[in-house]
Amino acid sequence: MLSAILSLSMFAAVMPCVTYLVAVRWLGRLEREPLRLILLVVAWGAIGGTFGGLITASAIEDAMAFFQPRLLLDMISYALYVPAAEEISKGIVLVALAATPRIGHMTSGLVYGLAVGLGFAITENMIYAIHVFQNSGLEGWYVNLVIRTLFTSTVHGICSAMFGFCLGWAKVRVPGQPRPLLGLLTGLSMAFSLHGLWNAVMFVGIETDNPMFSIVAFVSTPFLVLILLIVTHLSLRDEGQIIADELLAEAASGLIPAHHIPILASPLARRRRDWLDPGVDEARYAALAGQLALRRRAGDDQLDALRALIRATLER
Numbered sequence: 001m002l003s004a005i006l007s008l009s010m011f012a013a014v015m016p017c018v019t020y021l022v023a024v025r026w027l028g029r030l031e032r033e034p035l036r037l038i039l040l041v042v043a044w045g046a047i048g049g050t051f052g053g054l055i056t057a058s059a060i061e062d063a064m065a066f067f068q069p070r071l072l073l074d075m076i077s078y079a080l081y082v083p084a085a086e087e088i089s090k091g092i093v094l095v096a097l098a099a100t101p102r103i104g105h106m107t108s109g110l111v112y113g114l115a116v117g118l119g120f121a122i123t124e125n126m127i128y129a130i131h132v133f134q135n136s137g138l139e140g141w142y143v144n145l146v147i148r149t150l151f152t153s154t155v156h157g158i159c160s161a162m163f164g165f166c167l168g169w170a171k172v173r174v175p176g177q178p179r180p181l182l183g184l185l186t187g188l189s190m191a192f193s194l195h196g197l198w199n200a201v202m203f204v205g206i207e208t209d210n211p212m213f214s215i216v217a218f219v220s221t222p223f224l225v226l227i228l229l230i231v232t233h234l235s236l237r238d239e240g241q242i243i244a245d246e247l248l249a250e251a252a253s254g255l256i257p258a259h260h261i262p263i264l265a266s267p268l269a270r271r272r273r274d275w276l277d278p279g280v281d282e283a284r285y286a287a288l289a290g291q292l293a294l295r296r297r298a299g300d301d302q303l304d305a306l307r308a309l310i311r312a313t314l315e316r
Helices: 002-027 035-064 070-098 106-172 179-208 211-252 258-264 282-297 304-315
Strands: none
Touching (some): 070 106, 106 211, 179 211, 211 258, 211 282, 282 304
């Protein structure tokens, strides 16, 4: 029985996350984020993020164990320092990526943020599945499985996705300001607030035995998904506009044909097959042009190597 429970728990933890990740990787229509790097980010969420968050939260809880009343301490734990510890642990890899060109826009930040959040959810769901089965039996395990698969995993992914979004936003939207600090503080605050609010509502529902609080949390999850979809749409649209604006100067210098710009800025327009000379690698050309535009917007002036790659690609 235990082996079957473990197998089903693993399947339920991994498959929704894989589905999300396949969908979110497709979002990078300008340039697919490297699968190997996405899997490394998932691994950080599943291992480093999970255990880093557990260790940090446990240390804070031990330090606060002397305070009373206990119920208030538990509320503080659920709503404040556990979300803070988990979001910081998950976000370490996002901050590291934001220091490189890999997170160059809101879209790439969303992709990597969702990846690390879902990686975290895989391990956490497995831990809870085993714990609940051992303490509450098959019925408790099933209820926990549904809740964590459909709702908690989604919340983890969305919180980290918003963190990554803010890191990418700060790189391209606020030139001349302390962008890394702004993105870090905004993203961490947003992730922490969403996570803490969700945990607080669930905690109050459990402690008061009032199902209305849990229903509010569950109903809010589709709205969070809708917000993420809207943010993603706006991010992709903004990405296209940045590409169109920034490549105008490159067209004026003769690097990129002017009639290519609206096509490079639109994945839908690139479905045409007659806009490039035969032999030119369309995917590589579009990815390089997009990188050039986003790095220009971020204020990077070391772009000669990238321009040389674009020339070499077009000359083939």
